[in-house]
Amino acid sequence: MRFGSGTYNVRDSEGLNPDTLIRQQPSSLQRTISCRVFFLDGTENQFSLPRQARGGELLERVYEYLEIVERDYFGLQFLSLLDPGEETQQKKWLDADKSIRKQMICPPYNLYFRVKFYVSDPAKLVEEYTRYHLFLQLRKDIGDGRLPVAENTAALLASYVVQSEFGDFSAEEHVENYLDGLVFAPNQPGDFGERVAALHPQHVGMVPADSEFAFIEHAKRLDLYGVELFECRDVVEATLAVGANAFGMIVFAPEPPTGRSRVVDLSPSKLRKISEFPWSCIMKISFKRKHFSIEIRTVIDDDTEKNSVLTFHCFSSPACKALWKNCVEHHTFFRLIAPPVKPPKGLFNIGSRFRYSGRTEFQTMEDVKRRVVRADRPFNRSSSKTSFARHTFAGGSGTRSTDSSRISSDGAVDSPELSARGVYSAAPDFAPDARPSRATSWARRLLLAPSERDSSAPGADAPETARTLADVEADCEVVLALHKSTSLPIERSVLAYCTS
Structure with a gap:
């Protein structure tokens, strides 16, 4: 008699036919x-x-x-x-x-x-190619609403984007309303294109690298620059947002709800900075389940130090640990020379052993200095306008436009010189009448200024040997090489060259 039970031997049934195991082995694609x-x-x-x-x-x-x-x-x-x-x-x-x-x-x-780590000063980045990716990231942050910008600042930043993509303003080429379709930030006003067009002529002479550098210089002053926000509550159950950047930890508070609605809006555009704690004042950061704590040392008027602890309540344990890891990584990357050694694994582990294991900013900068930096490495910039594309060369002093017949539907340039990533393998051949870059113009002006000032002074004797244009051009090349290798502003590069 058979009752309501049964047994099926899986392993024995597979072993009956040797081909079964062979067919179940993953193929090369499944590995x-x-x-x-x-x-x-x-x-x-x-x-x-x-x-x-x-x-x-x-x-x-x-x-x-x-x-x-x-x-x-x-x-x-x-x-x-x-x-x-x-x-x-x-x-x-x-x-x-x-x-x-x-x-x-x-x-x-x-x-x-x-x-992941937003540099505190774009001059720390040696390669223009790296600054270009930071420029793209900031544009995306602004466009997605993660980095709120005031209207006047947004118009200025957008004018640098237009200068980078369109080049110098030309009344013949850039007719009225040529920026009507420009989308830069969410909820931008209707006359945004006109305001950007009014600022565009002010950037004449700036090559894409200069425009992107100026863009980052202005964007780094924004409160949410490089900050990843984590929602939490304080001891009085007020909703806040906490994040970290290169300088320390920042606490943001949302605008109070209006009317009968009690829903708190934590969108970045509704946040205001209420507290900032530099890394030099933070003694310890810790978490336990949903509670995140910051131990801060403050100096009172009589030069006595006092430690205080701020506690925040996160909405989940994984979110609390993610906030803690974000702070650990930012502190290690920007403040330490080398990452600390991970604590050894013990028999009874209490707490997370996580430590940032990558290279710090100091190690990255030192490693790049030891390398042979490709100052003149060319690359192709992507364009946000499908009707316009522009070849630009890193470290060069000129730009050239691209024939519109070689522009594909996605805005990329169809050229046999480009690799899969749009990197040129051949050296750029600039036109002899190309417009000098802003750095070149400033270098010439600063190098000529002392001789002109001395010769025009009352009672000054005529110089024994007048500086020819060839001498100025030779000095200018040395200054530009110093400017590229050290990332110093062009004025400081001229001063360093003249005093050496």
């Missing part, structure tokens, strides 16, 4: 994973990696693909839906020391290349 990476210029690329590959292997492949030297400022982000207690998509940074599959759980493996 790899395919990761799709979206870049800041709007392009994307697929990377095939072993199934057990760590995040560092993908990061290395991406850096080699982009040919980025100052790579430690960048990282890869992905969207995670699998954290317990999280109802919305959470952005996470890919950990270089952990398996990709363990971090992202399941396909599709879509990641986004972006700036």
Whole structure:
């Protein structure tokens, strides 16, 4: 008699036919994973990696693909839906020391290349190619609403973007309303294009590299520059947003709700900075479950020091740990010469052993100084206008326009000289009548100023040997080389050359 039970031996049944195990072995394609990476210029690329590959292997492949030297400022982000207690998509940074599959759980493996550490001064970046990616990231932050900008500042920043893409203003080429379709920031006013067009002629002579440098110089002064926000509450249950940057930790408060609505709007445009704690005043940062604490040392009037602890309540344990890790990484990258050694694994581990394992900003800058910097490395800038494209060369003093017949529908330039990433392999051949860059013009003016001032002074004797234009051009080349190698402003480069 058979009752309501049964047994099925899985292993024995598979062993009956040897071909079963052979067919179930993963193929060569199944032994790899395919990761799709979206870049800041709007392009994307697929990377095939072993199934057990760590995040560092993908990061290395991406850096080699982009040919980025100052790579430690960048990282890869992905969207995670699998954290317990999280109802919305959470952005996470890919950990270089952990398996990709363990971090992202399941396909599709879509990641986004972006700036992780926003440099405090663009002059610290040696390569123009690195500054260009920071420029693209800031434009994306502003366009997505993560970096709110006042209307006047937005118009100024947009004018630098227009100068970088369109070149010098020309009344014949840039007719009225030529910027009507410009979209730079959310909720921009209707006359935004006219205001940008009024500022565009003020940047005559600026090459794309100068425009992007000025763009970053103004953007770095914004309160939310380089800050990743984390929602939390204080001890009185007031909703706040906390983040870290190169200088320390910042606390933001939203605008109070109006009317009968009690919903707090934490969008970046509704936040105002209420507190800022520099790294030099922070003694310790810690978390336990949903509680995040900052120990701060302050100096009272009588030169006595006092320690105080600020505690914030996050909405989930993973979010609290993510805030803590973000602060640890920013402090290590910007403040330390080298990352600290990870504490050894003990028998009874209490607390997280996480430490930032990459290179610090100091190590990155020292490594780039030791390298042979490709000051004149050319590359192709992407254009936000499909009707316009422009070849620009890093470190050069001129630009040239591209024939519109060679522009594809996506705004890229169809040229046999371009590689898959749009990098030129041949040296640029500038036109002899190309307009000198702003740096070249300033160098000539500053080098000529002393001789003109001395010769025009009352009672001054005529110089024994007048400086010819060839002498000035020779000095100008030396000053420009010093300007490129040290990233000093052109005025300081001239002063350093004249006093040497």
